[in-house]
Amino acid sequence: xxxxxxxxxxxxxxxxxxxxxxxxxxxxxxxxxxxxxxxxxxxxxxxxxxxxxxxxxxxxxxxxxxxxxxxxxxxxxxxxxxxxxxxxxxxxxxxxxxxxxxxxxxxxxxxxxxxxxxxxxxxxxx
Amino acid sequence: xxxxxxxxxxxxxxxxxxxxxxxxxxxxxxxxxxxxxxxxxxxxxxxxxxxxxxxxxxxxxxxxxxxxxxxxxxxxxxxxxxxxxxxxxxxxxxxxxxxxxxxxxx
Amino acid sequence: xxxxxxxxxxxxxxxxxxxxxxxxxxxxxxxxxxxxxxxxxxxxxxxxxxxxxxxxxxxxxxxxxxxxxxxxxxxxxxxxxxxxxxxxxxxxxxxxxxxxxxxxxxxxxxxxxxxxxxxxxxxxxxxxxxxxxxxx
Numbered sequence: 001x002x003x004x005x006x007x008x009x010x011x012x013x014x015x016x017x018x019x020x021x022x023x024x025x026x027x028x029x030x031x032x033x034x035x036x037x038x039x040x041x042x043x044x045x046x047x048x049x050x051x052x053x054x055x056x057x058x059x060x061x062x063x064x065x066x067x068x069x070x071x072x073x074x075x076x077x078x079x080x081x082x083x084x085x086x087x088x089x090x091x092x093x094x095x096x097x098x099x100x101x102x103x104x105x106x107x108x109x110x111x112x113x114x115x116x117x118x119x120x121x122x123x124x125x126x
Numbered sequence: 127x128x129x130x131x132x133x134x135x136x137x138x139x140x141x142x143x144x145x146x147x148x149x150x151x152x153x154x155x156x157x158x159x160x161x162x163x164x165x166x167x168x169x170x171x172x173x174x175x176x177x178x179x180x181x182x183x184x185x186x187x188x189x190x191x192x193x194x195x196x197x198x199x200x201x202x203x204x205x206x207x208x209x210x211x212x213x214x215x216x217x218x219x220x221x222x223x224x225x226x227x228x229x230x231x232x
Numbered sequence: 233x234x235x236x237x238x239x240x241x242x243x244x245x246x247x248x249x250x251x252x253x254x255x256x257x258x259x260x261x262x263x264x265x266x267x268x269x270x271x272x273x274x275x276x277x278x279x280x281x282x283x284x285x286x287x288x289x290x291x292x293x294x295x296x297x298x299x300x301x302x303x304x305x306x307x308x309x310x311x312x313x314x315x316x317x318x319x320x321x322x323x324x325x326x327x328x329x330x331x332x333x334x335x336x337x338x339x340x341x342x343x344x345x346x347x348x349x350x351x352x353x354x355x356x357x358x359x360x361x362x363x364x365x366x367x368x
Contacts, residue, residue: 001357006230008143009368013275021275022366028349042143090146113150114157117228118128122356125230126243126366135251136368167250195257216254217261223361224236224267231251231365 002035003122010043014068015054020047022126023073030082037083038074039108039116045086045094047074048101071102078104085116129160131222133231135167138181144169145181147232155187164219165211166193170200175208185210191218236360237268237322241352243367245276246305252280255365256308263315268322270359272352275367278327280305281344282337306341313343326351 005026014020023038030036040047047070054067074084088107108116117123132151138144148163155161163185165173172179173192191214192207204213223229240259244251262269273280287302289295309325316323326347332338340346356362 001353003356009366012367025274025349029353032350032353034353041146110146110149111153114154114159117130117154122362123228123230124241124362124364125232126364135254141368166254193254216257217265219258219363220238220261220265220267223238223262223363224265226360229361229363231363 001122002037002120003029003124004037004039004117004120006039006041006123006125007044007047008040008042009126010046014070015057015064018064018066018068019073020044020068020070023047023070023077026082027073027077027080030077030080037085037120038077039085039087039113041087041090043094045090045096047071048084048086048091048105049096050100050102075102075104078102087113127158127160129162129222129225129227130154131162131164131219131227131229133164133166133219133229134169135165135231136169137171138179139171140168144232148181148185150232151188152184155185160189161187162189162191162218162222164191164193164214166196166216170196170202173197173207173211174202175206235266235268235321237270237355237358238262239270239272239352239355239359239362241272241274241362241364241366242277242280243273243275243365245279246285248276249367251365251368252277252305256305256312258363259312260315263312263319263321263323266319266321269316270324270355271326272347272355273325273327273331274349274352275328275331276335278331278340279335279337281309281325281327281340282306283339283341284337309344310341324355 007022026036050071057064085106085108088109136144151163172182190211192211194213285304285306289297290300325344329346
């Protein structure tokens with residue numbers, strides 16, 4: 001069953017979870033036999049930027065030792081066979097520099113979304 | 127061609143993404159699919175004919191429905207609702223799912 | 233309408249977003265129509281079935297606990313479980329286990345089980361339709 005995961009909400013709980021929960025969920029689905037791709041839209045297009053760094057947080061004696069590494073997580077997704085798309089207009093609107101985007105990301109314009117959706121049995125908008 | 131049943135629970139007053147969601151509905155319809163856009167919760171704030179929402183004007187090919195409970199909850203009378211938007215029962219979402227439509231909560 | 237299997241994924245915690253109420257309205261309607269329903273909860277949604285939810289009075293309105301009849305999602309689930317039995321429908325509820333652990337809400341009402349995304353995938357593959365209701 002091919003299912004497209006549309007992720008729009010970004011950095012909502014990535015410090016507390018040390019992951020994006022939907023990217024994580026997609027990886028588990030893939031590992032369990034799903035045919036999963038991801039479409040990043042809105043602020044979530046920023047997930048493809050190399051070099052994101054949320055390390056160094058401390059609260060009293062607590063220190064975060066496993067901060068989220070969203071760019072590396074997406075690279076792992078790509079290695080595991082998940083396709084990852086970003087909406088080109090959302091990236092442009094946010095001034096995302098193309099030379100900072102991790103390798104392997106596909107861009108799709110909003111006008112191309114109907115055709116993209118038709119490639120999937122299920123489209124889940126998170 | 128496919129059938130898409132899209133649910134929108136926010137309005138452009140909440141997020142600029144909603145404007146893009148309306149565009150998605152329009153693009154799917156222009157691609158030849160049968161598209162329903164079902165407004166629920168605060169998504170119904172665009173339904174007043176006096177509401178200032180220009181991004182809602184490009185949806186001629188989309189069936190526009192609004193949750194009657196959400197309207198009543200917000201004191202929006204049917205006489206205030208734009209004529210192209212029809213009040214509907216939330217159960218239509220379940221019917222769309224049972225029919226196997228591609229149902230997405232935007 | 234013939235009986236179908238519909239799957240929902242809920243992500244919102246109780247008392248935070250109207251999406252929870254709308255989701256319950258959908259589930260109620262699906263069972264009313266005789267469909268089998270699966271609910272998988274993720275992230276904040278796992279708290280919906282927590283047994284320790286307690287009602288409270290409402291001093292602003294001058295209502296006692298009894299008078300206030302404060303809704304609790306765990307009770308909504310229980311009533312919906314009863315409805316499913318009466319209608320002869322299958323109603324399954326799985327909470328994401330890791331999400332339960334990190335929130336400390338492992339005590340779920342009877343009939344709400346612990347599981348993981350793999351359970352959701354099995355359901356999705358065997359359902360007529362699956363609706364993800366994500367947190368915004």
